[in-house]
Amino acid sequence: MKNNKLLIMLMTILPWLSIPLLGLKTFKRYLPGVIFMSLYLLAEGRLAEKRKWWWFPYHVKPNVLGELPLILGPFFIGSIWIMKYTFGKFKLYIFVNLIIDSLFTFFTLDIFKKMGYVTLVRLSKFQLSIVFLLKTFVLYGFQLFYESILTKRVKTVDE
Numbered sequence: 001m002k003n004n005k006l007l008i009m010l011m012t013i014l015p016w017l018s019i020p021l022l023g024l025k026t027f028k029r030y031l032p033g034v035i036f037m038s039l040y041l042l043a044e045g046r047l048a049e050k051r052k053w054w055w056f057p058y059h060v061k062p063n064v065l066g067e068l069p070l071i072l073g074p075f076f077i078g079s080i081w082i083m084k085y086t087f088g089k090f091k092l093y094i095f096v097n098l099i100i101d102s103l104f105t106f107f108t109l110d111i112f113k114k115m116g117y118v119t120l121v122r123l124s125k126f127q128l129s130i131v132f133l134l135k136t137f138v139l140y141g142f143q144l145f146y147e148s149i150l151t152k153r154v155k156t157v158d159e
Helices: 002-022 025-049 068-086 090-115 126-158
Strands: none
Touching: 002 025, 002 068, 025 068, 025 126, 068 090, 068 126, 090 126
């Protein structure tokens, strides 16, 4: 498990090294949506824990969700990268998310299971894919909502 701890730590930290490549403007633009989704994922994690949808035998610390490294690492930064290249192109956004979520569900999840990091309990891989698809719509919808509010503020200030 010691090697697994190192891998999980790297999984959390390495995506953050790509922030300079994103650009500060892009990071700031999509940060509110990604923070909202990260909080959504934390709430979903608590619900999943209670309903036993999946199980994380690995814990960062007691009383901390096991999926926290996934949320703070690949999901957080990966979402900003996806939004940077696909926001405003809804079909492309859905397509890219379907590919990435499918790769995670049908390949990466098996690797994590072998590592002892996570396993599905009451959810099938197909059901997990549906959960991911719903989150895809929520993130895009929130970002549209956020930007429409921001745009209205800018117009009001300029007038």
